[in-house]
Amino acid sequence: MNLSGAELRKLVNAIISAYSTKEDLAMMIQFELGENLDAIAGGANLNQLVFNLITKWAVPRGKISPLIIAAYETNSGNPELREFYESVVIKKRFIVDSAVKNPDFGPDINWRGETNEIQLQSWLKPEPNLLDIGFLKRAIEQSTSVCRIEIPSRNIMGTGVLITENKVLTNYHIFKYNEEDDIKTNALNAILKFGCLTSDNGLETQGKSFQLDRQNPILCFSKTEDLDYVLLQVESKIAQATEIKPARWDSHKLPVDKKGISVLQHPEGESMKLSISQDGIIGVYQNSGLVQYVNKTAVGSSGSPCFDEDWYLVALHHAQKAKTFGSIREGILFASIYQEIKDFLT
Numbered sequence: 001m002n003l004s005g006a007e008l009r010k011l012v013n014a015i016i017s018a019y020s021t022k023e024d025l026a027m028m029i030q031f032e033l034g035e036n037l038d039a040i041a042g043g044a045n046l047n048q049l050v051f052n053l054i055t056k057w058a059v060p061r062g063k064i065s066p067l068i069i070a071a072y073e074t075n076s077g078n079p080e081l082r083e084f085y086e087s088v089v090i091k092k093r094f095i096v097d098s099a100v101k102n103p104d105f106g107p108d109i110n111w112r113g114e115t116n117e118i119q120l121q122s123w124l125k126p127e128p129n130l131l132d133i134g135f136l137k138r139a140i141e142q143s144t145s146v147c148r149i150e151i152p153s154r155n156i157m158g159t160g161v162l163i164t165e166n167k168v169l170t171n172y173h174i175f176k177y178n179e180e181d182d183i184k185t186n187a188l189n190a191i192l193k194f195g196c197l198t199s200d201n202g203l204e205t206q207g208k209s210f211q212l213d214r215q216n217p218i219l220c221f222s223k224t225e226d227l228d229y230v231l232l233q234v235e236s237k238i239a240q241a242t243e244i245k246p247a248r249w250d251s252h253k254l255p256v257d258k259k260g261i262s263v264l265q266h267p268e269g270e271s272m273k274l275s276i277s278q279d280g281i282i283g284v285y286q287n288s289g290l291v292q293y294v295n296k297t298a299v300g301s302s303g304s305p306c307f308d309e310d311w312y313l314v315a316l317h318h319a320q321k322a323k324t325f326g327s328i329r330e331g332i333l334f335a336s337i338y339q340e341i342k343d344f345l346t
Contacts, residue, residue, distance in 0.1 A: 003064065007088050008054060015050050015071055018078035022046060029053075032070035033063070107173060107224050109321045109330045112283050112292060131276075138311040139262065139274055145247035146305060147192045148207075148266040149174060154186060157269035160232070161305035161313065162246045164345055165239055166213075168192060168232040169337065170303030171318045173224040183230070187217040192234060194244050196271050204271045210238050219344045227289055227332050228318045231341050247305055249313040251338040255281050255291050255306070263295045263317055265304035289336030291315045293329050306331050 003011065019025040025046075026037040040057045043049035058064040072085045149158040149170055156177065160170035175186040188211075195207035212218075213233040221230040238244065255261055263275040275295040282292045291306070291314070306315035315331035 003059075003088070010084050010088065011068070012047070012050050012054060014078070014080040014084040015054075016046055017080040018071060018075040020046075022049060025050070025053075028070060028074050032074060033066060107228065107319050109292070109319050109328055112285060139264070139307075141245070142247055142305075142307060142311050143197075143264055143272060143274075144195065144243060144245045146264045146266075146272060147194045148196050148269065148272075149303065150191045150193065150269075151175075151186050151189055152191070153189045154181070156186070157266065158302045159264075159266045159304040159317075160192060161264075161303070161316070162194075162234075162238075162244065163249060163313070164246055166234045166236065167219065167344065168234055169305075169316060169341075170230060170232065171224075171316065172221050172228050172230045173318070174302055175218075175230055176224070183221070184218060187212050187230075187232065188214065190217075190232075192232075194241070196266065198271045208241050208244065210234050220341055222337075222340060227337055227340065229316055229332060229337050229341075231344060247307075247313045248311060249334060249338075251335055251342070253308065253312045253314055254286070254333065254335055255284050255293075255308055255314045257281055257284055260309045261291075261293050261295060261314070262307045262309075262311075263301065263304050264307070265301040265317065267301045284333070286333065286336070289333045291331045291333055293331070295329055 019028060029035050029037045041049055041053035043052050058067045072081055076082055145162040147160045147168065149160050156174060158170055158174035160168040163169050175183045190212055192210045193207045195205060197205050199205050213235055216233055219231040219233050222228060258279045259281050260278045261281050265273055265275065267273055277293065277295050280294045282294065284291050301317055304317040305313050306317055308314045313334050315333055316337065317331045319330045321328055
């Protein structure tokens with residue numbers, strides 16, 4: 001995060017205003033950043049100390065973002081610090097999420113990335129004004145595998161992805177959101193709608209609807225606190241819908257840190273949407289089967305397929321949480337899910 005000379009001066013003044021003694025500043029630095037103020041900066045007075053802290057420690061070491069966030073979060077009531085944060089950080093650096101009715105959904109997220117890296121959707125490269133037509137063509141090809149999952153009896157909506165001719169993958173928590181939910185009952189009441197897109201007149205197309213197999217709707221699952229997936233078996237007539245194709249996947253493919261990821265989804269139960277980020281992957285955690293990223297999502301996006309830049313299915317979106325530094329998202333690695341479902345895919 002690069003600051004102009006005027007912005008640096010404004011930041012120095014804001015921190016001095018918010019932390020008027022060296023002791024107060026030292027406490028904030030120790031508690032929030034895990035650093036000893038005397039060891040990383042010095043100065044004959046508070047002005048020099050703060051100036052050196054910013055220009056000789058934070059800027060050269062790439063710590064300016066976490067310093068700003070730590071200072072603001074521990075003293076957001078200070079007018080100068082708040083004005084700096086809102087006028088310089090938010091207005092100039094952030095890409096603000098569009099409002100959603102409920103910004104949180106899915107299980108809680110143990111965010112593992114540094115908050116300065118995900119300030120969020122903030123210090124990512126801006127999306128290009130021009131999108132490659134071939135990229136969009138491949139998106140459309142993969143979109144035939146995506147369905148909206150509706151459970152009318154529970155007023156629940158989610159998203160799923162077809163991974164074989166008649167098997168759909170989605171989140172377990174869609175079917176078992178509360179303790180009183182019976183997963184099989186919800187599965188038998190579920191309706192899967194493929195091809196729900198916006199038509200030329202602005203209205204949603206009818207798409208094609210299917211139920212799950214009446215005898216064996218659920219093939220296997222992993223609970224919300226584990227891999228949060230359920231593998232569903234769709235009724236046999238889906239084989240007649242030749243325009244519906246399974247998503248492309250490779251069980252060995254993993255998303256890559258700092259690379260792009262795209263999510264095809266039905267946010268808020270709306271017609272299908274595409275969320276793209278060029279370098280939105282914050283972390284890939286194979287040991288726990290998780291990937292974290294900053295793509296825009298909303299309620300109803302649970303179970304959405306996440307694709308890499310070559311349009312291979314690499315994760316199943318399952319959660320979004322609002323934090324003080326922005327909104328975070330998390331998915332389950334398809335490679336991890338595959339190890340548990342592979343016997344059902346033959």
